[in-house]
Amino acid sequence: GAVVSQHPSWVICKSGTSVKIECRSLDFQATTMFWYRQFPKQSLMLMATSNEGSKATYEQGVEKDKFLINHASLTLSTLTVTSAHPEDSSFYICSARARRVDTGELFFGEGSRLTVL
């Protein structure tokens, strides 16, 4: 099956620092990766869509300069939360669409819990 690895699974940082979260497709090439944010007991909120080698497309209301997304290769996308503040504390999830024949399914990473002190 298609595996997406996301890490760190949890991170605690001080306010004002930057945190990088990696999302890797281990056994397939991902044409598109999606980054979500999930608040407690809520559904997933799409933050941005990234395609390999091009700029990410951000959803309305998501600050591009706050949440930097890089999709440098077909197997790696990163989300950097810059100058993190307590309100950025959340659960972040990545998902990927496979380059091979599209079955409709997206494959999810394990998620990363960010706590900003």
Place this chain on the structure above:
Amino acid sequence: AQTVTQSQPEMSVQEAETVTLSCTYDTSESDYYLFWYKQPPSRQMILVIRQEAYKQQNATENRFSVNFQKAAKSFSLKISDSQLGDAAMYFCAYRTVYGMDSNYQLIWGAGTKLIIKP
């Protein structure tokens, strides 16, 4: 724009019994995908079942089956012989078939928390 509605914030079922989770959606497209994802306490999203809109036959995966009513835009999930490990948040999701990469995002319902009573 497409929307997905899950009207049951929480459902509970006795172990070994059957439960049905509801999902309705709105779209003007004729071809699309529908999914049920499970998110256990570990927070890892797990695909439970997938349905392609052009297929009239309801998808099944072991104890999980769907009742896909295209005209009514309804996509309910039935879990038979419920097990303690089925306890989780269940999300219904929609995805278009054609379009730009940005269109391949999933449109999510609000989720239903499923509680299994031993």
